[in-house]
Amino acid sequence: AAADERGVPMLFPLMDLQDQSNLQVSDVWGGFGDNIRLASERYGPDAIMTGRLVQFGPDLWRAGWTLYLDGDELIWDSEGDSLGMAVEAGVQAGMDVLASHFAPLAGDSSTDRLRLRITGVRDIRGYARVKRYLMELDAVEKADLASVEPDAVDYVLQVRGGRQMLEQDIALSNVLLPAPREGTDTATPLPDPGEPVLRYRLRP
Missing domain, CATH: 3.30.160 (Double Stranded RNA Binding Domain)
Incomplete structure (x- = not known):
């Protein structure tokens, strides 16, 4: 069912x-x-x-x-x-x-498209926690899962108010913490994602 x-x-x-x-x-x-x-x-x-x-x-x-x-x-x-x-x-x-x-990625001309990588997601409970959290953010209109790795997930987000609004929303909570930027990030590099990439890690 x-x-x-x-x-x-x-x-x-x-x-x-x-x-x-x-x-x-x-x-x-x-x-x-x-x-x-x-x-x-x-x-x-x-x-x-x-x-x-x-x-x-x-x-x-x-x-x-x-x-x-x-x-x-x-x-x-x-x-x-x-x-x-x-x-x-x-x-x-x-x-x-x-x-x-x-799910197909749906475009929306009134929102910005951003890619979000979150490390520290090691099981289905972590995934469910991240998904629920993203959909509760005021700036996020849509969150599509792009890829799953043993310790990380990638999302493509449709964001109202742009990158700055999303970063402000995330900063107000204690769920995600900033992760190292590209070059020092130990996670597998994203293959030409085509969108700005934000990197965070899930707080235990």
């Missing part, structure tokens, strides 16, 4: 003899990404999501999730009073990432 609501198509494996031969339950539980990617090639996916669910009591289910996206692995947990609630919460978090990642 979460995938349908977000407009993200989801395909479940057939689990026929070929799938059962290519992928073991232990591969999923052990998080063996290479085996999971290899077994998924027959479906030609843009991303792969796996889940592991355990019942801890009559009213407690917990799940561990992994999203394989563009060579990266994003890991998060969910829980709920029922199997369905635990699954729904976990899938919803995954859909948040996918919907932002594959």
Whole structure:
């Protein structure tokens, strides 16, 4: 339901003899990404999501999730009073990432387009925190996820009031801290982004 609501198509494996031969339950539980990617090639996916669910009591289910996206692995947990609630919460978090990642970048002549790199984002909770924070900023009209790395995310922002207004908004909070500029930045350089780049790191 979460995938349908977000407009993200989801395909479940057939689990026929070929799938059962290519992928073991232990591969999923052990998080063996290479085996999971290899077994998924027959479906030609843009991303792969796996889940592991355990019942801890009559009213407690917990799940561990992994999203394989563009060579990266994003890991998060969910829980709920029922199997369905635990699954729904976990899938919803995954859909948040996918919907932002594959959403087209929309131009807006009344706003400025800026690129924002944030380091220190190491898991799905960090990503959710950053996304929620950006959309709460008065200067930000739209925030599109441009790329995800093991320790960083890049956003393309549509900003009202320009770069100065965005920097002022960020400075008023204690969520993001300025990061080293290009040349001293230890993060992977952005490949000709085409927009001014602002660099920050997520406060722990």
